[in-house]
Amino acid sequence: MTSRYKITMAYDGTHFAGFQSQPEQRTVQSVLEKAVNKMSKLNEYITIFGSGRTDSGVHALGQVAHFDFPHDVPADSMLRGLNSMLPLDIEIVDCQIVPETFHARYEAHAKRYMYRVSRSWFIDPFKRLYTGHYKYPLDVERIKQAMPDLVGTHDFSSFVASGSQARSHVRTIYEATVEDDPANNELVFEFCGNGFLYNQVRIMVATLLEIGNARRPIHDFLRLYDVKDRNQARETAPASGLYLKEVYYGQQAQEIVAKALLQNQGLRSKIDSQIK
Amino acid sequence: MTSRYKITMAYDGTHFAGFQSQPEQRTVQSVLEKAVNKMSKLNEYITIFGSGRTDSGVHALGQVAHFDFPHDVPADSMLRGLNSMLPLDIEIVDCQIVPETFHARYEAHAKRYMYRVSRSWFIDPFKRLYTGHYKYPLDVERIKQAMPDLVGTHDFSSFVASGSQARSHVRTIYEATVEDDPANNELVFEFCGNGFLYNQVRIMVATLLEIGNARRPIHDFLRLYDVKDRNQARETAPASGLYLKEVYYGQQAQEIVAKALLQNQGLRSKIDSQIK
Numbered sequence: 001m002t003s004r005y006k007i008t009m010a011y012d013g014t015h016f017a018g019f020q021s022q023p024e025q026r027t028v029q030s031v032l033e034k035a036v037n038k039m040s041k042l043n044e045y046i047t048i049f050g051s052g053r054t055d056s057g058v059h060a061l062g063q064v065a066h067f068d069f070p071h072d073v074p075a076d077s078m079l080r081g082l083n084s085m086l087p088l089d090i091e092i093v094d095c096q097i098v099p100e101t102f103h104a105r106y107e108a109h110a111k112r113y114m115y116r117v118s119r120s121w122f123i124d125p126f127k128r129l130y131t132g133h134y135k136y137p138l139d140v141e142r143i144k145q146a147m148p149d150l151v152g153t154h155d156f157s158s159f160v161a162s163g164s165q166a167r168s169h170v171r172t173i174y175e176a177t178v179e180d181d182p183a184n185n186e187l188v189f190e191f192c193g194n195g196f197l198y199n200q201v202r203i204m205v206a207t208l209l210e211i212g213n214a215r216r217p218i219h220d221f222l223r224l225y226d227v228k229d230r231n232q233a234r235e236t237a238p239a240s241g242l243y244l245k246e247v248y249y250g251q252q253a254q255e256i257v258a259k260a261l262l263q264n265q266g267l268r269s270k271i272d273s274q275i276k
Numbered sequence: 277m278t279s280r281y282k283i284t285m286a287y288d289g290t291h292f293a294g295f296q297s298q299p300e301q302r303t304v305q306s307v308l309e310k311a312v313n314k315m316s317k318l319n320e321y322i323t324i325f326g327s328g329r330t331d332s333g334v335h336a337l338g339q340v341a342h343f344d345f346p347h348d349v350p351a352d353s354m355l356r357g358l359n360s361m362l363p364l365d366i367e368i369v370d371c372q373i374v375p376e377t378f379h380a381r382y383e384a385h386a387k388r389y390m391y392r393v394s395r396s397w398f399i400d401p402f403k404r405l406y407t408g409h410y411k412y413p414l415d416v417e418r419i420k421q422a423m424p425d426l427v428g429t430h431d432f433s434s435f436v437a438s439g440s441q442a443r444s445h446v447r448t449i450y451e452a453t454v455e456d457d458p459a460n461n462e463l464v465f466e467f468c469g470n471g472f473l474y475n476q477v478r479i480m481v482a483t484l485l486e487i488g489n490a491r492r493p494i495h496d497f498l499r500l501y502d503v504k505d506r507n508q509a510r511e512t513a514p515a516s517g518l519y520l521k522e523v524y525y526g527q528q529a530q531e532i533v534a535k536a537l538l539q540n541q542g543l544r545s546k547i548d549s550q551i552k
Contacts, residue, residue: 012401059402088404125288126335126406128364 005078006066006102007032008094008247013059013239014129015089020053028054028090032065035085042070051108051247055199057239059130061114062093064247066104102249109253110174111196112246115189115205115237131186132205132241138212140180140187146211149221150176150191150204151264157228159207161199161236169228171195174260178208190245192256199236206235281354282342282378283308284370284523289335289515290405291365296329304330304366308341311361318346327384327523331475333515335406337390338369340523342380378525385529386450387472388522391465391481391513407462408481408517414488416456416463422487425497426452426467426480427540433504435483437475437512445504447471450536454484466521468532475512482511 009028017025021033032048040046050065073081079095086092118124118131119138127133150173157169173193181188189208191201207224210216217223224233248256285304293301297309308324316322326341349357355371362368394400394407395414403409426449433445449469457464465484467477483500486492493499500509524532 010401012404083398088399089401091398091401122359122367123364125286125365125367128288130402 001072002068002070003072003097004066004068004100004102005075006064006096006098006104007079007082007092009060009063009065009090009092011060011063011090012129013054013057016056018054018056018058019050019063028060028063029065031087031090032082035082036067036069038085039073039081040070044070046070049104051104051111052195054242054244055239058242058244059240060244062112062246063244064104064108064249066098066102068100104247107249108247109250110192110194110248110256111244112175112190112192112248113196113201114243114245115191115201116241116243117187117189117205117209117237118241119185119187129240132237134187134209134213136213138187138209139214140178140212142214142218143178143187143208143212145218146208146221147176147178149219151260154225155228156197156200156225158224158230158233159200159203160197160230161203162230164198166197169197171197171200174256192260202237202239202242203233203235205237205241207233209237210235277348278344278346279348279373280342280344280376280378281351282340282372282374282380283355283358283368285336285339285341285366285368287336287339287366288405289330289333292332294330294332294334295326295336295339304336304339305341307363307366308343308358311358312343312345314361315349315357316346320346322346325380327380327387328471330520331515331518334518334520335516336520338388338522339520340380340384340525342374342378344376380523383525384523385526386468386470386524386532387520388451388466388468388524389472389477390519390521391467391477392517392519393463393465393481393485393513394517395461395463405516408513410463410485410489412489414463414485415490416454416488418490418494419454419463419484419488421494422484422497423452423454425495427536430501431504432473432476432501434500434506434509435476435479436473436506437479438506440474442473445473447473447476450532478513478515478518479509479511481513481517483509485513486511 011028017027019028021027021029029048036046046067048065048067054060075095075097079092082092116131118127118133121135123133153172155170160169171193173191175192177190179188189205211218287304293303295304297303297305305324312322322343324341324343330336351371351373355368358368392407394403394409397411399409429448431446436445447469449467451468453466455464465481487494487496
């Protein structure tokens, strides 16, 4: 009997060429498919469907994927079996059997990314693979004033890498926060939205750091939405600081949207048009 | 004019074959010597003297070394110059010009090591290179009861790896602590002593974990000191969890010894004989 499994995973992206399978590359998808197909021992190839790509070097704390497995294996045994076969830079943190209507990509209505910026003058050897690095002075208050400009529905054409194949560059951000963490000498950004374009978070972070360093006016995002010109938001923060933290489905996604609506009344009409 | 520089450094030991130079291997010493000699631009080869070896894969938060440099460079410029030339998995965190009587190894009268144990069932991808891993149940109270058995002057012959060339296996531990860190699902050990044998800390940690798992009696250290048999303390905790945290010189080292004496009156005569 075939069952559909939803898996939630963490991975250290350092040695992966991103999530999606590519010829001759070590990707999260190919490593997962290798393990799942080894377990199934059938000729029919089992494909893993992720919630979306993560780029080369980007980490995950809660990436989600699904696959159909031809044997009746309890979810807990699947979790233990996969973890025993997978390399140590990837871990299945949750596994559930879900209805066949569940789809990791099509049903993902919100995603949360985190970006860690290390502020030391020299690069901390223990953070080099797990943070971005910004050694110049930052006025965190300027960044905090800019963050509300990100929330809402905007055309992010100025914040998309040239390789993007997205038909539309309009996306909605439900939440955008920054936490100053002086104990660790870090700034930690979080962005929750209905979807993000290729490199969007990394370009937004680089722009926010330039605002914090007073190289740009505080409300430069408003201008950048208008000009729709990638060349004006030039920098891209490194992949090492970026984490796909959570992917939201069903009820959970609805609650995120509802909360965003409550906190930003003006967004209702804009957000409504974005949600299927 | 030649000056002696004392440098304090952090490194991620993952991609180093330990501290000490070895043919055909990437070691901390060889990477440092390459940078220092490139800066000096002289024919005379400058040697780096470390406080002691760290093994392959072992990390450092405060390893110390010294070298003599033939040009008059301010300590701060030396720090910045070296960091700009060194690879990202090593960082000079402090640099001072010291009298020529200072010697990183001979004057190091105390060292502090930290060992991080991750207690998750599966290995956390972000901790695999930075902790040891123990998935079996641990009664931390048992470990806490065992820790005082480590403090004092003991013959650690049961806790030395076979490759050791030390003439004596007698060492003094001034402090031995364990912190339970449930938020990170870790146990963190610290050991401060006048010196440690090859693999000593890693063998002690493995033995402490077996005590916590009730595979050994709480006070098995006392028996192991007596039997002087490496085969009876079998396991060695992995290098990935071990950090050389601090090396103490002069006044600082004396204070550590004085504090240990105050807290352990009975040790005075034993410790006195260990300190030059």
